[in-house]
Amino acid sequence: MGFINLTETALVASAANLSLTTAASAQADPGLMARGVGQVLYCCLLWRGHKLPVAVLVIGLLGGLAGLLTLAVYETQLLALVQLLSLAVLGTAVGVVLMRQMPATADGAR
Numbered sequence: 001m002g003f004i005n006l007t008e009t010a011l012v013a014s015a016a017n018l019s020l021t022t023a024a025s026a027q028a029d030p031g032l033m034a035r036g037v038g039q040v041l042y043c044c045l046l047w048r049g050h051k052l053p054v055a056v057l058v059i060g061l062l063g064g065l066a067g068l069l070t071l072a073v074y075e076t077q078l079l080a081l082v083q084l085l086s087l088a089v090l091g092t093a094v095g096v097v098l099m100r101q102m103p104a105t106a107d108g109a110r
Helices: 002-025 030-049 054-071 076-100
Strands: none
Touching: 030 054, 030 076, 054 076
C-alpha cells in the first residue's frame, strides 16, 4: 500500500508540475510585444519617407504585428520566428538603401 500511495503522489505532483509549466509557457512574451511595437513604428516612419519598396514595408509591418499578437495568441515560437525573419528582411533592405546613398570619396572608394 505504501508503494501505491507514493506512486499516486508522484503522478499527482507531476501532473501539477505539467499544468504549471503549461500555464507559464502560455503567457505572452513582453519582449516580443515591445519589439513588435518598435517594428511597426519603424515601418510607419519608413513608409512616410518613401525610401523602401512597399512590399518590404508590408513584410516589416506583418512581422511587427506578429510581435503584437503574442498578447492574444500563445504560439510565441512561431510568431517570434516570423518577427525575426521579417526584421532581417527589413534590416537588409535598409542597409542596402543606406549603402547606395553613401557619397563617394575623392579617390572613388566607398
